[in-house]
Amino acid sequence: MRIPLVDVAAQHAELAPELEPLILDVIRSGHLVGGPHVAAFERAYADFVGTAHGLGVANGTDAIEIALRAVGVEAGDEVLVPGNTFIATAEAASRIGARPVPVDVDPVHLLIDPDAVAAAVTPRTSAIVPVHLYGQVAPMEQLTTIAAAHGLPIVEDAAQAQGARRNGRSAGAWGLAAATSLYPGKNLGAYGDAGAITTDDAEVDARMRLAANHGSREKYVHEVVGMNSRLDAVQAAMLTVKLRHLPAWNARRREIAERYDRLIEGGEHLQLPKTMAGNEDAWHLYVIRVDDREGVRAALGRADIEAGVHYPQPWYLSPAYEHLGYRAGTCPVAEDAAARILSLPIHPHLDQAQQERVVDALHQAVNS
Ligand SMILES: Cc1ncc(COP(=O)(O)O)c(C=O)c1O
Structure with a gap:
């Protein structure tokens, strides 16, 4: 599935x-x-x-x-x-x-x-x-x-x-x-x-x-x-109606993020997201950083797991904004991130077994 x-x-x-x-x-x-x-x-x-x-x-x-x-x-x-x-x-x-x-x-x-x-x-x-x-x-x-x-x-x-x-x-x-x-x-x-x-x-x-x-x-x-x-x-x-459910849904997102934090082995080639001190994160996305992002994304795809990239190219380098004349190097951190970020499935209805499948496939992809 x-x-x-x-x-x-x-x-x-x-x-x-x-x-x-x-x-x-x-x-x-x-x-x-x-x-x-x-x-x-x-x-x-x-x-x-x-x-x-x-x-x-x-x-x-x-x-x-x-x-x-x-x-x-x-x-x-x-x-x-x-x-x-x-x-x-x-x-x-x-x-x-x-x-x-x-x-x-x-x-x-x-x-x-x-x-x-x-x-x-x-x-x-x-x-x-x-x-x-x-x-x-x-x-x-x-x-x-x-x-x-x-x-x-x-x-x-x-x-x-x-x-x-x-x-x-x-x-x-x-x-x-x-x-x-x-x-x-x-x-x-x-x-x-x-x-x-x-x-x-x-x-x-x-x-x-x-x-x-x-x-x-x-x-x-x-x-x-x-x-x-x-x-x-x-x-x-x-x-x-949905607004009444939002706090419970966000709490589930938080549980899922905490489970990813526990299960995923982070390291030099795989960085986990960090919540800034003082923030209560709504966990709209769970964004890791990996060196071979496209390879890992493709491997997850073969395991029937959809991962996303938010976003693959900084907006100012897109064709739509060519007229502003910005070059690569304008925002080095954003540009480096764009090449390595990968969003894993996270939503209130993701169950534990699905999440374990994501983590196993991710470990295999990163370590292969
Ligand atoms: C950060 C951010 N800003 C603005 C928008 C634009 O919202 P909409 O797609 O509803 O126009 C989105 C959503 O896609 C977004 O993620």
Whole structure:
């Protein structure tokens, strides 16, 4: 039996009796975009994160773009983005006409490096976007100090960190605004594309609501040029149910990560992930580093085990960003990691026998 990297079907099976009648209820209610289910999810998600406001949007990339616009990023500005993240973080800045500037990550956790952030600030910088990659909150205390010193807003990219905490504070509750993706494979995933933004700032929230709904709070009164990025009611209703299960699912992810930590023999050629002091990791991904990454990945594939790479090429070296002119060597840590990282299967429904199979196949692949 194949072991997938994530298993959204197994997750649905756990909740099917609760969710399937709910889908019909929402459809029959006639409230398909906006309405009480969206408002309830927005409240529940903001409460979960610990912010005053929450806004549901169409996907995580829109969430970052809308948040960046709301904190004042404009065309021609520079936005600091870690070298190791999904390209969406950079795309959100590009869509505004701003320039995403790659910043290197720290070699242990692969999270944005505060010293590199401080060194990258210029008079054109208008925001910092730390990414809580793989489920770990970036070093927000240091980043907040640097941002404050330069008068810069922070927009968190919390797409991979629903339920993660740092020194007791949730991912999504640190920046002036925080964006998250609720794509199906995330720790909190919808049944299609979805995203959310959290903030404590009422003005930022109001600007974001306006931007996400054609610049309008009253029908056909358009105050600014906006966009259409709304969360639909079916997704919102299901996300509200799933949110109640998220702490237990994250606890299972933590158990799985701890079991990998115990079972996998780390060494010079195989490094295990490390959780930064102060972090409660949401374990969105369990990312090891191996020398012969493609060989190991292929061997796992032959054993019917799906492993992933997050991400094989830093975004600024992809063809899409050729026009920015960045060369290899821009973020040495991110580039070295891109060649060696390998994400092992981790999801709340992975059982112990499956995990032991992953570990055996990994040891064989590394030692062969
Ligand atoms: C770190 C990160 N940022 C942004 C996104 C974009 O989210 P979406 O795919 O919902 O647009 C993702 C998810 O794919 C992500 O992992």
